[in-house]
Amino acid sequence: MWWPAQSPDLNPIENLWHLLDKSLADRKCSTKEELFKVLKDGWENLDQKLLSKLVEDMPKRCQAVIKRKGLPINR
Numbered sequence: 001m002w003w004p005a006q007s008p009d010l011n012p013i014e015n016l017w018h019l020l021d022k023s024l025a026d027r028k029c030s031t032k033e034e035l036f037k038v039l040k041d042g043w044e045n046l047d048q049k050l051l052s053k054l055v056e057d058m059p060k061r062c063q064a065v066i067k068r069k070g071l072p073i074n075r
Contacts, residue, residue: 009065009073012054019046 008014024042029035064073 007065007070007072009061010058012058015054016046016051019050 020039020042023045024038027038027042029038061073065071
């Protein structure tokens with residue numbers, strides 16, 4: 001099966017990083033240790049329903065990418 005190279009539309013972790021980034025945008029860290037703690041806390045507090053929805057939406061995303069012939073999909 002042909003697969004678009006590095007397609008963020010077909011990589012749920014990209015969506016998770018985006019959500020994590022948005023949820024932590026106002027947090028400022030001065031040290032590497034603070035950064036790791038903030039990231040860990042943010043990761044542990046991601047909404048489980050949202051994570052499940054990302055997985056459930058994969059078939060729909062695949063169809064959208066196929067329809068767009070590998071180009072990015074509109075969200």
